[in-house]
Amino acid sequence: MxxxxxxxxxxxxxxxxxxxxxxxxxxxxxxxxxxxxxxDGTSAEVINDHDLRKLKELEKENKILKSTIEESAQKLSYEKNVEIDQMLSKLAAEETEIALASKLENQRLDEIRNTLRGYEKEAIKIIEQATNQLEIVEALKSAYSKKFGKAEVDKITKQVTEQKICTNCSGDGGIRGGCPVCHGSGWVSDLTNILVYKAKLFSQNSE
Structure with a gap:
């Protein structure tokens, strides 16, 4: 005024x-x-009432805004948790797959080791048999020489097929058994020359 x-x-x-x-x-x-x-006092009271209404309206708007922000935060948190859960599930599945693959690989390695042990035992047995045969041959040769005369033993070369570890994949069959040389078996056939002994006896009168 x-x-x-x-x-x-x-x-x-x-x-x-x-x-x-x-x-x-x-x-x-x-x-x-x-x-x-x-x-004047009347105008002041009107202004105060107006300000009070404004404050109440602002307070209401703030509550709505706060509620909206909280809902958005909860939604974002839920979506983030779902994303994290999916990621953890994927990692767990990959870990299980890796563990299974590792288990299968270990089983395959165990099979290869057992096979190698079997071949090793077989080779030792063959060596022992060959050693015994040589001892027998030498004993027979000595006995026949004393009684009948000289004896000779001819060496004859003979080819046999042996199973050997594939050098291309080192015996593991390659990735998913795809070795082109052994076709995933880890073994290859190889021709090997061995010596076969044949005895010839000569009487003492023939000298």
Missing amino acids: VKIFSSFKDASVFSRSLAIKNITQQIKRRGNTWEVSYT
């Missing part, structure tokens, strides 16, 4: 009276007059 006075003195007195009542006021000069701008 504005009140106009012809003198500064009157305007000043009115302004002080408003100040005593805690009413905001301001003096301005306009030409030959003085204006006192002020807000």
Whole structure:
């Protein structure tokens, strides 16, 4: 509100009276007059009620905004948890697959080791038999020489087929058993020359 006075003195007195009542006021000069701008109690109450409504509206908007943010955060958290669960499930499946592949590979290696042990035992047996046969041959040769005369033993070369570890895949059959040399078996056939002994006896009279 504005009140106009012809003198500064009157305007000043009115302004002080408003100040005593805690009413905001301001003096301005306009030409030959003085204006006192002020807000009366009724206007102040209206402004306060208006501000209160605004505050309540802002509070309501803040609650809605807060609720929206919380819902969005929960949704994002849920989606993130689902994504993490899917990732963990995938890793667990891959770990299981790797463990299974490792188990199968270990089983295959065990089979190869057992096969090698079998061939080793067989080779030792053959060597022992050959050694015994040589001892028998030498004993017979000595006995026949003493009784009948000289004896000779001819060496005859004979080819036999042996199973050997595939050098292309080192015996593991290659990736998924795809070795082109052994076709995934880990073994290859090889022709080997061995010596076969044949004895010839000569009587003492023939010398």
